[in-house]
Amino acid sequence: MSILAQLTDDMKAAMKAKDKATLSTVRMLKSALQNEQIKEGHDLSDEEELTILSREMKQRKDSMAEFKEAGRMDLVEPLEAEILVVAKYLPAQMSEAEVKQIVADTIAEVGATSKADFGKVMGALMPKVKGKADGKLVNETVKALLA
Template sequence: MSLLERLNNDMKQAMKNKDKDKLSVIRMIKSSLQNEAIKLGNELSGEEELTVLSREMKQRKDSLHEFDKAGRADLVEKLQSELAIVEIYMPKQLTEDEVSEIVKETIAETDATSKADIGKVMAAIMPKVKGKADGSLVNKLVQQHLS
């Protein structure tokens, strides 16, 4: 089942259950996917869908951080529930240990030895962990292993 089909089914279920919050988030995700497909001029591949979902997650996490700093508990709570809904459609996230193993392997593959090689390592790692790990975690682990 494709992501769009899954979203359509979940949207119907949310309508039946009168779950306005879930319905709203699903519609936003679906809209983002459709806008991306229009922009690219073709149907989205699985990887492109994952890119859009990752973007949605990142936007919400950034907003959550800003609202938390501003002391807006009402908006923080709303965004946390939205994040939980978006996470349903994301692939299973890698643990920090799993990401660390991938970092070590990639450092060995790219023959990186110093912090000057961080860009080269990050470019090689990100396609491997796309949608499965947070970029800031990956960056932190790469810096730790190269220091």
């Protein structure tokens, strides 16, 4: 079942349960997927759907960090609820140890030896971890291992 179909089913369930927070988040996700589908002009592949959901998750995490920094706790709580809903549709995130292992393997695979090879490593690495690991964590791990 595609993520879009799953979102439709979950939207119906949230309506029946009168769960407004989940309903609004599911609607936003469904809308983002449908807008991208219209823009692309074809049905989205699973990978494209995951890319969009990852982007939505990143936007929410970035917003939450900014709200916390500004001391706006009234805006942080609804975002935390949204993040939990979005997380249900993403694959399980890799642990820090798993990320470190895959980064080390990729560095060996491309023969990287210095920070100058950062772009080469990231280019080979990102398709392997797309949607499964936080890009910021991957970036920091690559920098640490190339140092």
